[in-house]
Amino acid sequence: MRVEHQLRAFEQIFKSYDGVLPLHRFLFAYFKRNKQMGSSDRRWASRYLYNFFRLGKALIKEEYTLRLAVADFLCSHTSSLVIDTYLPGLKDQVVLSLPEKLALIKQQYPSFELDDVFSFHHKLSAGIDQQDFVPSFFIQPDLFIRVDTGYIEKVAATLRLEEIDFEKISETTLALPNGTKLDSVLAAHKQYQVQDLSSQQTGSFFKPQAWDKWWDCCAASGGKSLLLYDLEPKVELLVSDVRESSLHNLDERFQQAGLKKYQKKVLDLLQNNEQDLHHYEFDGILLDAPCSGSGTWGRTPEMLYYFEDHKISYFSGLQKKIAANVVKYLKEGKPLIYITCSVFKEENEDVVAFLLENLPLKLEKMQVIKGYAAKADTMFVARLIKQ
Numbered sequence: 119m120r121v122e123h124q125l126r127a128f129e130q131i132f133k134s135y136d137g138v139l140p141l142h143r144f145l146f147a148y149f150k151r152n153k154q155m156g157s158s159d160r161r162w163a164s165r166y167l168y169n170f171f172r173l174g175k176a177l178i179k180e181e182y183t184l185r186l187a188v189a190d191f192l193c194s195h196t197s198s199l200v201i202d203t204y205l206p207g208l209k210d211q212v213v214l215s216l217p218e219k220l221a222l223i224k225q226q227y228p229s230f231e232l233d234d235v236f237s238f239h240h241k242l243s244a245g246i247d248q249q250d251f252v253p254s255f256f257i258q259p260d261l262f263i264r265v266d267t268g269y270i271e272k273v274a275a276t277l278r279l280e281e282i283d284f285e286k287i288s289e290t291t292l293a294l295p296n297g298t299k300l301d302s303v304l305a306a307h308k309q310y311q312v313q314d315l316s317s318q319q320t321g322s323f324f325k326p327q328a329w330d331k332w333w334d335c336c337a338a339s340g341g342k343s344l345l346l347y348d349l350e351p352k353v354e355l356l357v358s359d360v361r362e363s364s365l366h367n368l369d370e371r372f373q374q375a376g377l378k379k380y381q382k383k384v385l386d387l388l389q390n391n392e393q394d395l396h397h398y399e400f401d402g403i404l405l406d407a408p409c410s411g412s413g414t415w416g417r418t419p420e421m422l423y424y425f426e427d428h429k430i431s432y433f434s435g436l437q438k439k440i441a442a443n444v445v446k447y448l449k450e451g452k453p454l455i456y457i458t459c460s461v462f463k464e465e466n467e468d469v470v471a472f473l474l475e476n477l478p479l480k481l482e483k484m485q486v487i488k489g490y491a492a493k494a495d496t497m498f499v500a501r502l503i504k505q
C-alpha cells in the first residue's frame with residue numbers, strides 16, 4: 119500500500135467530517151457507505167484520524183502531512199507509512215516512551231507546544247495538573263468494567279480462558295484494552311457493566327440506605343443508577359431523562375441486570391415539572407449533569423479540534439437551572455450528588471459555589487477524580503446536603 123493511497127483516504131474522510139457526530143459514529147456510517155474500502159484501509163484511516171485529532175491544534179501552521187506524522191509518532195508504538203515518509207529520522211524512535219518522544223518533537227519542531235493540544239488549560243478545575251493531564255490525550259484510555267460484588271473471580275476466569283488481557287483494579291473493577299469485544303466473550307455473564315473507572319468511583323459519594331427513595335434525574339441509560347443499586351439493592355428508584363430513547367436503553371440494561379422495580383419518567387428539567395412531581399420527596403438525588411464532556415475527550419479526541427469555548431458557559435447555565443429545579447424535591451438533611459465528566463472549573467467548582475449561594479445546600483465534600491492518571495476519564499463529584 120502506498121502512502122499516497124492512505125493519505126487520500128484520510129483527506130477524503132477529514133474533509134467530509136465536521137465534528138457534529140462523534141467520530142466513531144461518523145466512521146461507522148462512512149465505511150458502510152464506502153464499501154470499496156477494505157479492512158486494512160479502514161484500520162489505517164481510523165488510526166490516522168484518531169491520532170490526528172489527538173494533536174489538537176498543535177503545530178497548526180505546518181502542513182497537515184507533517185502534523186499527521188507527528189501525531190501518529192506520538193500516539194503509536196509501531197511505525198507507519200506516514201511516519202516513514204514525513205519523519206524518516208524518527209521512525210526508529212517510535213517505540214520510546216511518550217515523554218521521550220515529546221522531547222524529540224520539541225527539539226525538532228520548537229514551535230510545538232502542549233498548550234496548543236488542549237487550548238482550554240486556563241479553565242481547568244483546581245488540582246488538575248496540566249503537565250500530566252495534557253499528555254494523557256496521546257494515550258487511548260482503557261475499557262473498564264464494573265462487576266457486581268462477589269462475581270469478579272468468575273468474570274476473570276472467563277477472560278483468562280478466552281486469553282483476553284485484563285488488569286484487576288479492585289474487587290469490583292477490571293481494566294481491559296480499548297476495543298475488547300466483551301459482548302461475545304462475556305455473553306454468559308449478566309453481572310457486569312461497562313463503566314469508566316472514575317464513573318465507578320463517584321459511587322463512594324452516594325451512601326444510600328435501605329428503603330431510601332432516590333431520583334436519578336439525568337439517568338440516560340442508567341449507568342449511575344445501576345451503581346447505586348449495586349451499593350444498596352433496597353433503594354426505591356425514580357429515573358428520568360429528557361430523552362425517551364435513552365430511557366429505552368435503560369429499560370434493556372435494567373432488565374439484563376435483574377432490576378425490575380423502578381419508576382420512570384420523561385422529564386425536561388428546564389421546565390416546571392410540578393404536575394408530575396408534586397407528591398415526591400427524595401432521600402437522595404443523583405444529578406449527573408449534561409456537560410462539555412471534556413473529562414472524556416481522551417475517548418473522543420475530535421473534541422480537542424472542534425469544541426468551542428462558548429459552550430462551557432452554555433453548559434454551566436444548564437447545570438445551575440437543572441440543579442435549582444430538582445433540589446426542591448429533596449428532603450432536608452439528604453444529599454444532592456452533583457456529577458460532571460468535565461475538567462472545567464466553570465462546570466464544577468463554580469456551579470457548586472452558585473448552588474451554595476442560591477439554594478438551601480451545604481457542601482459536605484467535593485472532588486476531581488483524576489482519571490487521566492489511570493487511563494480513565496476525569497470527573498467531578500460533589501455531595502451537597504439540603505438544609
Ligand SMILES: C[S@@+](CC[C@H](N)C(=O)[O-])C[C@H]1O[C@@H](n2cnc3c(N)ncnc32)[C@H](O)[C@@H]1O
Pocket residue numbers: 335336337338339340341342343358359360361364385386387388406407408409
Ligand atoms: C451525563 S449524561 C447522564 C449519564 C448517566 N447518568 C450515566 O451514568 O450513564 C446527562 C443526561 O442529561 C440529560 N439531559 C440533558 N438536558 C436535560 C434536561 N433539560 N432535562 C433532563 N435531562 C436532561 C441528557 O439527555 C443526558 O442523558
